[in-house]
Amino acid sequence: MAPRPGDAPVVFDEFVLARSSSLLRTAYLLTHDHALAEDLLQTALAKAWFAWERIDQHEAYVRRILVTTYATWWRRRWNGEHPTDELPETGGPHPPGPTDPGDAVGQRHDLWSAMERLPRRQRAVVVLRYFEDLTEAQTAQVLGCSVGTVKSQASKAFAKLRIDPSLAPVPSTTSVTETEDRS
Amino acid sequence: MSTVDDLRSTLEDRARAVDDPGASPRVVAVHERVRGLRRRRRAAAGALAAVVVAAGVGLAALGPVGGGDGPAPAEGPRTLAGQEVPATVSLLGVRYDFETAVEVDVSEGTARVSFEPGEQPVAVSLVASGLDGGTATLVDSGDGVARSLGAGSVERPVPLPSSGTSLRVVLDDVGPDAQVALAVYQRGDEPPAGVVAPGGDAWFRAERAGEPLLGGGFTDPGGNELQVRFELDERQRVRFSSYCTADAPGAWVNIDIDDQPGFSRTSCDEDAPADASGSWGSPAGPLGAGTHTMRVYLTRGSEGPLLEDPDALLGVAAYAEPETVEVAEAEMDRVIEVDGRLWELDAALPATRDGEPVARRVESSPGPRVVGFAARGGIVGLRVEGGGAGSRGLGSSLIDARGGASTIVGTLLGGDDYELSLREDRGRPTQGTIVLYRPVFAAADGQR
Numbered sequence: 001m002a003p004r005p006g007d008a009p010v011v012f013d014e015f016v017l018a019r020s021s022s023l024l025r026t027a028y029l030l031t032h033d034h035a036l037a038e039d040l041l042q043t044a045l046a047k048a049w050f051a052w053e054r055i056d057q058h059e060a061y062v063r064r065i066l067v068t069t070y071a072t073w074w075r076r077r078w079n080g081e082h083p084t085d086e087l088p089e090t091g092g093p094h095p096p097g098p099t100d101p102g103d104a105v106g107q108r109h110d111l112w113s114a115m116e117r118l119p120r121r122q123r124a125v126v127v128l129r130y131f132e133d134l135t136e137a138q139t140a141q142v143l144g145c146s147v148g149t150v151k152s153q154a155s156k157a158f159a160k161l162r163i164d165p166s167l168a169p170v171p172s173t174t175s176v177t178e179t180e181d182r183s
Numbered sequence: 184m185s186t187v188d189d190l191r192s193t194l195e196d197r198a199r200a201v202d203d204p205g206a207s208p209r210v211v212a213v214h215e216r217v218r219g220l221r222r223r224r225r226a227a228a229g230a231l232a233a234v235v236v237a238a239g240v241g242l243a244a245l246g247p248v249g250g251g252d253g254p255a256p257a258e259g260p261r262t263l264a265g266q267e268v269p270a271t272v273s274l275l276g277v278r279y280d281f282e283t284a285v286e287v288d289v290s291e292g293t294a295r296v297s298f299e300p301g302e303q304p305v306a307v308s309l310v311a312s313g314l315d316g317g318t319a320t321l322v323d324s325g326d327g328v329a330r331s332l333g334a335g336s337v338e339r340p341v342p343l344p345s346s347g348t349s350l351r352v353v354l355d356d357v358g359p360d361a362q363v364a365l366a367v368y369q370r371g372d373e374p375p376a377g378v379v380a381p382g383g384d385a386w387f388r389a390e391r392a393g394e395p396l397l398g399g400g401f402t403d404p405g406g407n408e409l410q411v412r413f414e415l416d417e418r419q420r421v422r423f424s425s426y427c428t429a430d431a432p433g434a435w436v437n438i439d440i441d442d443q444p445g446f447s448r449t450s451c452d453e454d455a456p457a458d459a460s461g462s463w464g465s466p467a468g469p470l471g472a473g474t475h476t477m478r479v480y481l482t483r484g485s486e487g488p489l490l491e492d493p494d495a496l497l498g499v500a501a502y503a504e505p506e507t508v509e510v511a512e513a514e515m516d517r518v519i520e521v522d523g524r525l526w527e528l529d530a531a532l533p534a535t536r537d538g539e540p541v542a543r544r545v546e547s548s549p550g551p552r553v554v555g556f557a558a559r560g561g562i563v564g565l566r567v568e569g570g571g572a573g574s575r576g577l578g579s580s581l582i583d584a585r586g587g588a589s590t591i592v593g594t595l596l597g598g599d600d601y602e603l604s605l606r607e608d609r610g611r612p613t614q615g616t617i618v619l620y621r622p623v624f625a626a627a628d629g630q631r
């Protein structure tokens with residue numbers, strides 16, 4: 001049945017009602033900030049509105065705008081406001097990390113804090129791969145880059161997490177490879 | 184020891200802890216953003232080259248009217264598509280000069296013309312003659328923005344989106360002798376009367392919807408805070424506008440009025456329109472006579488610290504509120520600005536009965552009408568049925584009417600029949616009225 005005038009906006013609204021909570025979570029994992037997450041999500045949805053009738057996979061499209069918009073924001077933010085937040089490639093002595101299983105909550109907090117210090121594309125890769133459970137190819141498609149770039153960004157992300165002073169021993173690249181194989 | 188499982192757990196824990204304030208308010212907020220983007224796209228503030236690219240069938244010729252190697256000078260009127268078109272036009276006080284023309288091949292039903300971002304903003308006028316009862320419609324992103332009927336006409340120029348756009352000219356039942364063209368105008372270098380930012384890249388017009396600018400100002404480039412005072416001779420309602428461009432992500436522009444912080448907090452746009460008069464906010468009540476202070480400042484996030492950005496430019500202004508009328512327990516302006524021109528209230532059509540929507544018909548609209556609505560109760564939008572080319576973009580505006588609200592939706596083009604109805608997104612009771620505005624013709628316009 002041919003669409004009638006006015007139909008598309010209704011579908012859009014229904015999409016926002018049904019799916020935006022999920023997208024908000026992704027936005028928060030990317031931005032680590034509730035206000036920025038809402039702003040990012042609304043920005044992405046408003047951009048998507050203009051292309052709504054031309055796209056088939058709406059959620060994938062919005063997610064891609066979300067991530068690419070975030071990447072742009074974050075690039076500027078690192079350069080403009082927090083130029084010293086980039087971690088050095090090599091670190092000094094690591095503080096002792098939690099070894100007691102009871103420290104799991106604290107360890108997760110540290111991991112969350114360490115993720116905040118990841119460059120934008122690396123954080124995006126981490127979120128897409130390990131929260132959205134996208135494959136390398138899907139992640140590459142969302143970010144508009146090659147699969148090789150996704151692999152290298154993931155590897156660099158784990159390398160940075162490994163040397164982050166707030167963390168205990170971190171996932172090895174072997175673990176990453178195992179996960180890659182599962183996907 | 185941290186593993187990929189720890190990473191997944193951390194992400195999932197953080198995601199689960201996100202407190203979503205609700206999707207319905209988000210629908211409203213997103214539509215507000217869309218409306219703002221669409222307004223800005225058609226605001227007289229964009230940056231488009233007056234260079235057009237034919238994209239698709241139907242375009243017969245490009246280039247300046249009368250031939251030549253470049254744009255014709257903006258001197259006297261000239262003939263285009265069998266009509267005399269003016270050399271210059273004024274859109275809300277901003278001068279535009281004739282730049283070039285695009286002639287449309289009437290043997291095809293649709294012509295497409297793409298405009299790409301450039302140095303100067305442009306506006307486009309639909310010109311037609313010999314339509315022999317048919318219609319020529321100019322469509323921008325699904326929205327009909329101008330239509331020529333009957334024998335033909337020179338339609339008032341419409342400002343184009345700042346980000347570039349692809350226009351369609353849709354011809355319906357036109358005769359073989361019809362002539363259709365687009366006259367492309369480029370904004371002049373002089374900003375309009377009012378308060379102008381350093382460098383002339385933005386301004387607050389001296390008058391908005393017929394009401395005067397009470398006070399306003401801009402920071403120097405890189406400034407992140409500004410205070411501007413204005414005087415009121417008597418107790419009255421005031422509307423405030425702001426301007427913000429910033430390169431920093433997550434930048435928000437805030438306005439404090441007198442001793443009340445946070446009158447307005449919105450995200451800062453990278454591509455704010457040069458005409459900063461177009462959008463505004465208004466306190467619930469009037470301000471007293473005397474001196475008042477507006478403070479505008481830039482923060483990270485909605486409530487974050489002051490943000491330094493060498494590329495930031497902020498502005499704030501106050502305008503007197505125009506005459507309003509009460510519709511469905513909400514206030515609507517008697518005169519509004521849409522698509523670079525003034526419109527005045529023409530009709531108010533009750534659109535609910537006992538809390539349920541009832542459809543209203545607008546038959547053979549004699550000319551363009553801006554449509555809007557006022558409602559009280561629920562999250563409410565407008566549904567538009569009928570209409571020909573250019574009606575796709577209508578009916579998309581949901582507003583939060585739980586406390587009473589009104590909005591402008593778009594333009595109904597002349598010559599079509601429409602069925603208009605309100606819809607509450609969950610089917611809850613609401614009270615509402617649909618309003619129609621007709622164009623205000625300036626004596627010097629000489630255009631429809």
